[in-house]
Amino acid sequence: EAGVVQxxxxxxxxxxxxxxxxxxxxxxxxxxxxxxQNLGQGPELLIRYENEEAVxxxxxxxxxxxxxxxxxxxxxxxxxxxxxxxxxxxxxxxxSRAENTEAFFGQGTRLTVx
Amino acid sequence: xxxxxxxxxxxxxxxxxxxxLGCNYSYGGTVNxxxxxxxxxxxxxxxxxxxxxxxxxKGIKGFEAEFIKSKFSFNLRKPSVQWSDTAEYFCAVRRGTxxxxxxxxxxxxxxx
Numbered sequence: 773e774a775g776v777v778q779x780x781x782x783x784x785x786x787x788x789x790x791x792x793x794x795x796x797x798x799x800x801x802x803x804x805x806x807x808x809q810n811l812g813q814g815p816e817l818l819i820r821y822e823n824e825e826a827v828x829x830x831x832x833x834x835x836x837x838x839x840x841x842x843x844x845x846x847x848x849x850x851x852x853x854x855x856x857x858x859x860x861x862x863x864x865x866x867x868s869r870a871e872n873t874e875a876f877f878g879q880g881t882r883l884t885v886x
Numbered sequence: 887x888x889x890x891x892x893x894x895x896x897x898x899x900x901x902x903x904x905x906x907l908g909c910n911y912s913y914g915g916t917v918n919x920x921x922x923x924x925x926x927x928x929x930x931x932x933x934x935x936x937x938x939x940x941x942x943x944k945g946i947k948g949f950e951a952e953f954i955k956s957k958f959s960f961n962l963r964k965p966s967v968q969w970s971d972t973a974e975y976f977c978a979v980r981r982g983t984x985x986x987x988x989x990x991x992x993x994x995x996x997x998x
Contacts, residue, residue, distance in 0.1 A: 814988030
């Protein structure tokens with residue numbers, strides 16, 4: 773079974789430029805998460821989707837960040853414009869609604885803003 | 887504020903030494919608890935999880951964790967570490983609606 777797939781793995785951009793990250797969750801997983809992991813920290817939730825609905829986006833900086841999951845499968849996270857402080861690893865995870873299950877993570881996109 | 891604390895940020899052990907990594911959380915009520923591991927260059931992977939029942943949970947690769955409700959703790963243990971256990975370990979708490987709160991992680995280095 774394929775895991776959570778993210779692309780690109782690495783991205784270097786200049787500040788004020790836009791950037792987008794893509795995530796393909798595990799087939800059949802209704803719940804999709806975007807996390808940000810700063811250096812030396814644990815992952816922090818940015819947004820959670822149930823199917824195509826964003827049910828928790830309270831931690832998403834909405835002035836520059838946006839996300840979508842149009843058909844309830846793949847998702848895109850965008851930053852426009854990027855700032856130096858956005859440098860981090862952006863993680864996508866997915867889970868099913870089965871009881872006693874866990875979230876499965878992708879390898880992440882390491883963003884460097886210069 | 888709701889939080890998950892991992893007190894050991896860096897741990898260095900020799901092979902065959904015993905390991906215990908601390909994890910404390912600050913939520914009341916029912917929680918689900920997890921330990922994830924991230925090997926160098928790889929994604930976060932589940933080591934073990936606790937939902938209910940026996941508070942001593944067995945995971946993969948010889949790891950175990952004990953949930954002590956009165957102490958709000960879920961410490962990770964392994965009797966004898968191997969060089970291949972070198973990784974970063976994250977404790978996570980899930981409460982209610984599928985929101986995972988992670989600790990800051992512990993970097994473990996095992997010397998051969």
